[in-house]
Amino acid sequence: MGIDVRVCFVGDSLVAGVGDPDHLGWTGRLAARTHQAGWPLTAYNLGVRRDTTADALRRGPAECAARLPAGSDPGVVLSLGVNDTTLEAGRPRIAAPYSAANLDMLLRHCRDARWPVLVVGPPPVDDEAQNDRIAGLDGLFASLCQRRTVPYVSVLPVLRGDPTWRREVFEGDGAHPGRDGYALLADLVLPAWDAWVGGLFSGRWTAPWS
């Protein structure tokens, strides 16, 4: 039996690609690019609207387990955090240290299941105060992933100043871009994705902390 790469994308509405008229989002664009370059893979989109790191921790492991059977070459991409920073009654839905702890528990679960992981940071929305909170999370997530030797792609700094992203999010619902914004996000993630998914195809991956 040859290489059988299967990747679960666990995350929120941005992972689900909400607002993209092409219904590909950034995850579908990355999967199609790899497939069309001659590396067919199975991609499972497990993005859910409104999901926080806590929601993903609750459902992610079971949903991934149903899709990553023994004998396949599995991988998990995690992208979460924007919904954690949304205010409810004046407080973030999940306080930043808890967001990082939830991500860490997801990373530990993936390590124990021997699923290689790539983490993509939370993108900006159309609210600068929330973007400051997202930037805080982005920093926490980056250090955590560095400690865990898991690859991390920060996208906030570039997208926050990108006119296309800002315009599409503003003209959309304030949180989701359209076709061009998702294409831009896919381009930002592409180098890290290529390196990571290339590792899955070559079977070169080894568990971190091992």
Next chain:
Amino acid sequence: MGIDVRVCFVGDSLVAGVGDPDHLGWTGRLAARTHQAGWPLTAYNLGVRRDTTADALRRGPAECAARLPAGSDPGVVLSLGVNDTTLEAGRPRIAAPYSAANLDMLLRHCRDARWPVLVVGPPPVDDEAQNDRIAGLDGLFASLCQRRTVPYVSVLPVLRGDPTWRREVFEGDGAHPGRDGYALLADLVLPAWDAWVGGLFSGRWTAPWS
């Protein structure tokens, strides 16, 4: 708050779009078509490789519940059956009457949750003996859906004789088509999809058997 249509596609690898270099499958093509016609919707693809009706019954309700919150306009598309008919040790993985019972339990669950349902029948593979078993299931599913007043789209009769479908499945892995086959399947489902999803957008849907 306006209409907020969210549709879960529950099924197997054909729902997941395995083999499609565009990573849209038939479900992504339908969602994109509706979106681009001015009806933006959230689509969740919950197709899983190798899943039988029994597997979908086990995971489908929880996965849909996590994605169809109160206050949204929900819908569920079910498409299963091919894997039930695969032989293991000379017998189908799930015998046809049990496949129909599993589908019926899924329909009952959707009815109780007040999720409108559309059922798409199992497509053919590159094995005429298995296609005969799939045809048997297709007939059972059609009668069941008629009894339950749930719309059903039979796709086997057309695809079984379609040269594009047959060629792509043969040149693929024997079970999955490529880009053109998925586009063809989307076209076959389109009229029933348009009528059904139009009902979701208009809020005209009422529970069957009520």
